[in-house]
Amino acid sequence: MVPGTIRAPAPSGRIDGRGYGSAVAPSDENAIPEQLDERPILVVDFGAQYAQLIARRVREAHVYSEIVPASLSPEQIAERAPAGLIFSGGPASVHVEGAPTIDPGVYDLGIPILGICYGAQLVAQQLGGTVEATGRSEYGRTPLDVTHPDAVVFGGGQPDHQQVWMSHRDSIQVAPEGFTVTASSPDAPVAAMEDVARRxxxxxxxPEVVHTPHGQQMLERWIYEVCxxxxxxxxxxxxDAGVEVVRQQVGDARVxxxxxxxxxxxxxAALVxxxxxxxLTCVFVDHGLMREGEGEQVVETFRRHQGIELIHVQAQDRFFARLEGVTDPEDKRKAIGEEFIRVFEEASGGIEDARFLVQGTLYPDVIESGGGDGASTIKSHHNVGGLPEDMQFELVEPLRSLFKDEVRTLGTELGLPDEIVWRQPFPGPGLGVRIIGEVxxxxxxxLQRADTIVREEIRAAGLERDIWQAFAVLPDIRSVGVMGDERTYGHPIIIRAVTSEDAMTADWARLPHDLLERMSSRIINEVDGVNRVAYDITSKPPGTIEWE
Structure with missing residues (x-):
């Protein structure tokens, strides 16, 4: 992402049944709220795996975007006054009963529309064109012939023949009346079309994927020229806008x-x-399950560097006592979460006039949560297993409109050190879910020592910002080995490294073999009790990023 391209966060509020939006009126689950950005680009989601990526690409063009459900009415869309609408792709066929659609009245609003894949086929079908299943599909890299180089999306010096990324079975055979066919591919006679008059x-x-080399240029031309x-x-x-929202929300109350x-x-915390x-008072509950040295770093950063009032609770003994004999993954999560709640309530109990609780909810959390009352429910994946529903706090969620990379950019601008800003995602229950069996x-x-070696070697190889997460896992087994001419019966360590953009999907990282060799050698030589190292090559799906 281009540095400095972040939009002010929206206030907390309800989200509809799919988890879209930011601050919807409680009486209408599909209402669109007033936003801080007056003319966003709205990405209409038809079930696409790339809907988030489309929104991110628009933001990379320095224009704010949001994902909205296809169930919105023309009136609800018009109320938001978007600068443009992007119809996403989707897995369905426009011919299948129950396939997602949109109210045809949207086309009469005069708002620019860009249909992508399924979205393009829906535009063609609803406006009188022909979409057919010819039996000839296109998947992956596909050559594209641009027949009208003066078409809006293909301008700016793009080549007439280029590679694009296709993923479709059906294809548009005949464009609707008033449309000009601007590009074709071997099995898609209408690979692109435009109605300039209707925009x-x-x-x-x-165009949103990196496998379409000129895709970002296409999107930007539509965003700037058409919208x-x-x-x-x-x-x-x-x-500036985030600061104003927080001040309006909390007034002079304690947070x-x-x-x-x-x-x-x-x-x-830094933005608030x-x-x-x-x-603002921050409470840091040190449960003893963090990565090596991280507890001390948090205290140093916020108490000394940021000058924020910080209550540091050393609760390691309490958590280990609670986890004694617990081996089931869900029981461990619950034990850690419940103990965190008790420690947090005890620590925050002295702040008698606190009315608000800051939570680092991000935009993918809002989408992936599947809905709920964002102003009253604290998600279970935040704050070490979740805070109780009966806690009498109103949420302050200043990041709920942002993706992870945008949050990192914001943190740098707010003066947080790289050690915090570029810290890899870490589960709330900490190493408790990276230790299989009893903690x-x-x-x-x-595990802390082995994990440190993994991260040190990733950093030394210059891959720290290319890897979404890289960490060590300690399974609940032992294996036979030979060290110094003696038979050993030690622990294996499993290395997990993945690439991702938002953790909703992830691919295992193709780390260089010499890097894996250095990790393995160091772990076996430097961590007592370890005699074997394995590398996890499972993607998400079918696996998850974490082991438990």
């Missing part, structure tokens, strides 16, 4: 933040502190 454009391929959107979504605007040590809660200063101080210490 409706459509492409059969996916007329200015590239003014900047870092200054997100901080608390449960720091986890991760980037999300850290950046949320910029807004209200000493009204003990000795097993935590062993």
């Amino acid at each position: 409706i454009h459509a492409v059969q391929f996916h 007329g959107s200015p590239a003014d979504w900047t870092m200054t605007s997100v901080i 608390i933040c449960a720091l986890s040590g991760g980037v999300d809660s850290a950046v949320a 502190h910029r807004a209200i200063g000493p009204q 003990t101080p000795a097993r935590v210490a062993l």
